[in-house]
Amino acid sequence: MVILLKNIKKYLNKVVTLRGWIFNIRSSGSIYFCQFRDGTGEIQAIVSKKDVDEETWQLTKKLTLESSCEITGKVYQEKRSPSGYEMLVKKLKVFQIALKYPIGKKSHGVDFLMDHRHLWIRSRRQQAILKIRDEVIFSIREFMRKNDFVLTDTPILTPTPCEQVELFKTDYFGEKAYLSQSGQLYLEALIYSLGRVYDFGPVFRAEKSKTRRHLIEFWMMDAEMAFVDHQENMRIQEELVSYLVEKVIKNRKKELEILKRNLEPLKNVKPPFVKITYDQAIDLLKKKGVKIKWGDDFGGDEETILSKSFEKPVFIEKYPAGIKAFYMKPDPENQKYVLNDDLLAPEGYGEIIGGSERIDDLNTLEEKIKEFKLPKEEYQWYLDLRRYGSVPHSGFGLGLERTVAWLCGLEHIRETIPFPRLINRLRP
Ligand code: 4AD
Numbered sequence: 185m186v187i188l189l190k191n192i193k194k195y196l197n198k199v200v201t202l203r204g205w206i207f208n209i210r211s212s213g214s215i216y217f218c219q220f221r222d223g224t225g226e227i228q229a230i231v232s233k234k235d236v237d238e239e240t241w242q243l244t245k246k247l248t249l250e251s252s253c254e255i256t257g258k259v260y261q262e263k264r265s266p267s268g269y270e271m272l273v274k275k276l277k278v279f280q281i282a283l284k285y286p287i288g289k290k291s292h293g294v295d296f297l298m299d300h301r302h303l304w305i306r307s308r309r310q311q312a313i314l315k316i317r318d319e320v321i322f323s324i325r326e327f328m329r330k331n332d333f334v335l336t337d338t339p340i341l342t343p344t345p346c347e348q349v350e351l352f353k354t355d356y357f358g359e360k361a362y363l364s365q366s367g368q369l370y371l372e373a374l375i376y377s378l379g380r381v382y383d384f385g386p387v388f389r390a391e392k393s394k395t396r397r398h399l400i401e402f403w404m405m406d407a408e409m410a411f412v413d414h415q416e417n418m419r420i421q422e423e424l425v426s427y428l429v430e431k432v433i434k435n436r437k438k439e440l441e442i443l444k445r446n447l448e449p450l451k452n453v454k455p456p457f458v459k460i461t462y463d464q465a466i467d468l469l470k471k472k473g474v475k476i477k478w479g480d481d482f483g484g485d486e487e488t489i490l491s492k493s494f495e496k497p498v499f500i501e502k503y504p505a506g507i508k509a510f511y512m513k514p515d516p517e518n519q520k521y522v523l524n525d526d527l528l529a530p531e532g533y534g535e536i537i538g539g540s541e542r543i544d545d546l547n548t549l550e551e552k553i554k555e556f557k558l559p560k561e562e563y564q565w566y567l568d569l570r571r572y573g574s575v576p577h578s579g580f581g582l583g584l585e586r587t588v589a590w591l592c593g594l595e596h597i598r599e600t601i602p603f604p605r606l607i608n609r610l611r612p
C-alpha cells in the first residue's frame with residue numbers, strides 16, 4: 185500500500201510503499217542509509233545487501249542525491265535516526281536517477297541559490313518557510329470568515345493607480361493600463377454590497393528599492409469594512425495579527441524549530457498592541473539620534489529602530505496628510521493629519537500593515553483628487569461611492585511576505601515566496 189509519511193504512525197511495523205526523493209545518502213559498503221522525503225515527512229531508508237535481491241542492490245548503488253523512487257519495506261520507530269523512523273527496504277523502484285545535484289552540503293552564496301531557486305525550494309528550511317506561509321494564508325482566511333468578511337476579488341489590470349508608488353504599465357489594446365498595487369479602491373465599492381470584504385492576491389510595485397523588505401510582486405490581503413472607524417480598524421488588525429501568531433505557534437512547531445525561531449517574542453503578540461502617533465515616533469527617533477524632521481516619511485532604517493523599541497507590535501497613527509495617500513480621512517481634531525495607521529512588527533521587522541479610515545464625503549474627496557493632481561474623470565466611479573449611500577468606512581492591507589519573514593525570523597524577504605521577483609531578478 186502506498187502511504188504518505190505524515191501518516192506513518194498508523195503503519196508502524198507494517199510493510200508499506202513510499203514515493204519520493206532521496207535527499208541524503210551514505211553507505212558503509214554493504215548498507216545504504218538514505219534520507220527520504222515525500223513532501224509530507226521524512227524517513228531514513230536502509231538498504232542492506234543481505235536483505236534485498238541482487239537487482240535491488242545494483243539499483244541502490246546507482247542512487248544519487250534527489251533521485252526519485254518508490255521504496256517498499258517495513259517501517260518502525262527508531263529514536264536514533266534523524267526523523268525518528270526507519271524503513272528496512274525490501275524493494276526499490278526508480279523513477280529517475282538524478283544527475284549530479286548542484287546544491288550540496290557546503291554553503292552556497294545567495295546568488296547561486298537564487299539562480300537555483302527551482303531546486304533550492306526542496307531544502308528542509310525552504311519547506312518549513314513555505315509551510316508557514318501556507319499556515320498564515322489559511323489562518324487569515326479562517327479569521328476573516330469567523331469575523332463576517334466575504335472573500336471577493338479585485339482586478340489586476342486597472343486604469344488608475346491606488347497608491348502613490350511606482351506602477352507597472354502595460355498596453356491594454358492601445359490603452360494604457362497598470363498592474364494593481366492594491367485592490368482597496370474596488371473593495372470600497374464592494375462594502376456597499378457585502379458589508380465587510382477582503383481580497384487576497386498578488387500586487388505589483390515597480391519600486392526601485394533594493395532592501396530586505398521589498399518585493400516587486402507580493403501578496404496582499406486588503407480588508408475593507410463599512411461602519412468601522414479608525415480605532416475599530418486598529419482593533420481588528422490587532423486581533424487578526426494575534427490570531428495568526430497563535431495559529432503558527434500552535435500548528436507549525438516543527439517548522440519553527442527547523443528555522444530556530446525564538447518563540448519568546450512571538451508569545452508577547454497579544455492585544456493590546458502599543459500605539460503611538462507619528463509625532464511621538466518622530467520624537468522617539470530624534471531622541472535616538474536619528475536625523476529626521478516633521479513631515480519626513482519613515483524608511484527602512486527608521487522602521488527598524490521604531491520596531492526594536494517595543495516588545496510588541498506597534499501602531500503608528502496619524503501621519504501628516506501630505507505624505508500619505510489621497511483617500512485617507514483627515515483627522516477632525518487637526519486636519520494636518522490623517523486617520524491612518526502603520527502596524528510595525530517587533531524585532532526590527534517593520535511595517536506589515538498599512539490602513540486608514542477613508543474619506544466618505546464627496547467634496548473632501550474631490551478636493552483631494554485635485555490636490556494630488558489625479559485624473560478626475562478616471563475616479564468618477566470611485567466618487568459615485570460618495571454620492572450613493574456613503575458611509576464611514578475603514579480598511580487595511582497586510583503584506584503576506586513581510587508577515588511571513590517576521591514569523592519565521594528571516595533576514596530577507598526573498599525566501600518567503602517560492603519565486604521572488606526582485607529589482608534585479610525576474611528568473612527563474
Ligand atoms: O502600506 P501599503 O502601501 O497600503 C496599501 O496599499 C493600502 N491600499 C492597503 C489598504 O488599505 N487596503 O501596503 C500594504 C502592505 C504594507 O504594510 C507591507 O506589508 C506590504 O503591503 N508591502 C510590501 N511587501 C513587500 N514588498 C513591497 N514592495 C511592499 N510594499 C508594501
Ligand code: MG
Nearest residue numbers: 526535537538
Ligand atoms: Mg504603507
